Every structure is written in C-alpha cells, then in structure tokens.
Amino acid sequence: MSERNTVWLRPPWGEGEPKEFDPRPDVLVPLLVAGWSQCEPPEVTEDVHD
C-alpha cells in the first residue's frame, strides 16, 4: 500500500515490473484472477547532483 492509497501489484509469474493501481474491487479483482499479486512499492532512488 502506498501513501496515496493505491496498491502495488506484481505481474503474474513475477515477470515484469510492479505497477500501481487504484484499490477498487472492479480494478483489483480481474487483476488478481489474472495472477497479479500485491507487493511492496518499489524503492525510489533520488538523483543526487553536485
């Protein structure tokens, strides 16, 4: 779950990058049936410039 009340799901079979979704049932249920699973949000790395 993210601070914006979205959820992150990883694709079926763990292949591909996680994506962020609106946690509405009409959005989540078809994804879960298709094999997407909840995962932690990807770590954000900040660009540091001198």
Added chain:
Amino acid sequence: MSTTRLQEVLICFGKQKQTDIATANTGSQMWRFGKLNAALANPKLNTENDAEEFGKGHEFPTQSFQTSWDVSGTLEKYLGAEIAAWAMAFGLGKVVKSGAAPNFTYTCTPLMPANGDAAELPYFSFVEQIRPGAGVVLDRMAVGCVIESWTITLGSGPGRTNSRIAIEFAGSGKFTEPSGIVMPAATLEKLLPSASLALSIDGVDYVSNKNIVSLETGWKNNVRMDAGFYPGSGFQTAGDATSGAIRGRLEFGNRQGTLRFTARFESGSTELTKLKNQTTGTAVISLTYDANNSLEITWHKVSFATAEVGETDGIVTVAVECLPMFDATNGIVSAVAKCGVDSICQ
C-alpha cells in the same frame, strides 16, 4: 478438587500468516476471540502395529508405532467484520490490503495456480488454553493450520444468532505444548447483523422487495490432507523418526462455492423462470456495521440449479440452490472485507 468448565477455554490464532507451514505465529501476530461451539481442536495421534508381520509365530501385535498426527477444528461465531475479513483472506487465499486505520480494506479472491499462484493456502497457528501457567489444564498450539471451509448463514429475526459464520480448519499435525503464547486481549468485534443485509441475485433485489427469508453461502477448499505427507515431510519432534509424521504442505483440492437462499414466492417471482431458462447473473451479498466495517461477497456468475416452492411459517416460499460458475474476467468469487484491524493475512 476443582472442576474445569469449558467456559474457561481461551483461543487465539494467527491474525497474520505464518512465514511457512512449520514456523509458528508469535504472540504479537495473534488475536483472541470468543466462540460459540464447545469442540476443541484435539491433536489426534494415528498409530499402527506389527500384527500383520510374519516371523512372530502368531497373529497378535507385539509393538505399536506412532505413525502420524492430525489436527482439525471448527470455529463457530456470530459474524463480525474482523472474523469475516480473516475468514475471507485465509479461506480464499489471495488478498490485497489497502486503506488505513480505521478503514482497512481486504480484497480477497481464490488463488489461481494456472496464473502463477500457489496451491498452498496461507498458514496460521491456533492456540487453546485453559488456566495456562501453574494450574494448567490445557495449553497447546497447533502450527501450520489452513481454513478448510467457511459458511455464512443469515436468518430472519433480530438476534445475533441470525448472522453467523462457521469456519473449519485443518492443521499440519504439528503442535507445541505448552504453547508459549501469552493470550492477547480479546478483540473488540463489530457485528454484521442480518438486518444490515443488502442482497441482489441475478438482477433481483431481495431486500427491497422484502422477500428474503434466509441465506447460506460458503466456500470449501477440500484440502488434500493425505498429500501433505511426502518423503521428507518431517516429524512431530524434529529429528525423531519415532514421534509420528507431520505434513509438510497443505494444498487445496477441487474447491467449491455454495449459495442457497429461501425467499417468499409470489406473483411475478422469477425463480422458476430463471431455473428453466438457466439465466446467469451476479449475486452480491453485503453486510454492514458502519462505513469502516463491512463485508461484501460477490459471486460473479450464478445460475439456479434447483428452485423448489414450499412454505416457511405458512408463507409460500421458494428454496433456491445456486450454481456458482467461473466468470472469465472476475473469476468465481471475490470478497471485500473492511475493518479497523491492520495486517490480516499479511
């Protein structure tokens, strides 16, 4: 000598899932509830003997052996938002948690191995205690349990008994005695009464037309108990081959959903026509405590398997058995459970 009465029994179990079948929940991962049924989750030792072996000179057994362990139990409760969320998450197996206190939302669906999901259900530990400590009567923990089935029944009437849930669970056979768990404080439950029902089945709103009499819906995992034993699945006491085998996995078998209801039958009622035409539609069952505590179960495609006209308390009614089917987009069933408790099945 004091008598031990069953009202003293305390139970708690994993709110969070175990990391694997053999690693018990810690006390901080557990929550405590009351229950309605008296049955205990007794570990059962299966034994065998050498009666059939030749070379003894007779047909009688001379030795017995610890073969394996079983643990199973049933939890019957008035239906509340917290236990509903737990049963949906652990019983269906796949869950997405969203929201924040006091409104956590658990969107639950059955696991789909064909699309990469596990066939093993999430595991939890189950603790029973009667006077734990110096005067202990009972203090044990079944490790590696899964939900075998849940059944929700809704009836007509004002009392709590008209909205109930029965949960059957089965364990790996592994148990710990004493449990080592300090019983947490009782969970404050938000009941989901029958009077809060909203119900739409195949296009008919059975609450607004005031026709619903009773309803039962459920899910059964048909866990493959025997398949839990495999070469290397382990023993009750690690490294002790005489202590009886335990299961190393609990996988669901051929799962089944059920939905049946009884409604008043009157002129214009469509149940018999839908049975004949095998009309399909969704069934949505909602129960609400408040905006933050509710349960909504959706069977995404049902037809009527049977519809029989009869009577209930002298009123003509129709008893309908639905056939839940798999919808290509939404699957067979989903549950959206809201409650104020974090980390359920996480």
